[in-house]
Amino acid sequence: MRVECKCGHRGRIASREKFSVDFVKLYCQCLDAKCGHTWVAELTFSHTLSPSAQSFERMLLDRLKEMPRAKQRELFEQLGTQAVA
Structure with a gap:
């Protein structure tokens, strides 16, 4: 999974905190040394398009x-x- 900083540069997921199978907090940081922005993103399961095999x-x-x-x-x-x- 790729994350992007608000400055437009690539970011990386430094760590994650799993709350459930369907919800995770992602702790991210910008890879541009001039920016240095860190943020938290939330990743959640929305819905199934095709059931599991x-x-x-x-x-x-x-x-x-x-x-x-x-x-x-x-x-x-x-x-x-x-x-x-």
Whole structure:
């Protein structure tokens, strides 16, 4: 992904802060030494144009792996209580 400074020169993404699978803050800086501008850009998922070729189960497993263990346990506990009801 390329970023551009307001001065028109190329910039670089120095770091990123991932808030979720769909939202990331990008910390950027201009590559022009005379400018030196630094800024934060936000990258967000908008919508799907063509669905993934991966199976639903594969995508579900990938999302579960990204979650903290405590959140995984909470979801499985909820599933367990719903299966009994």
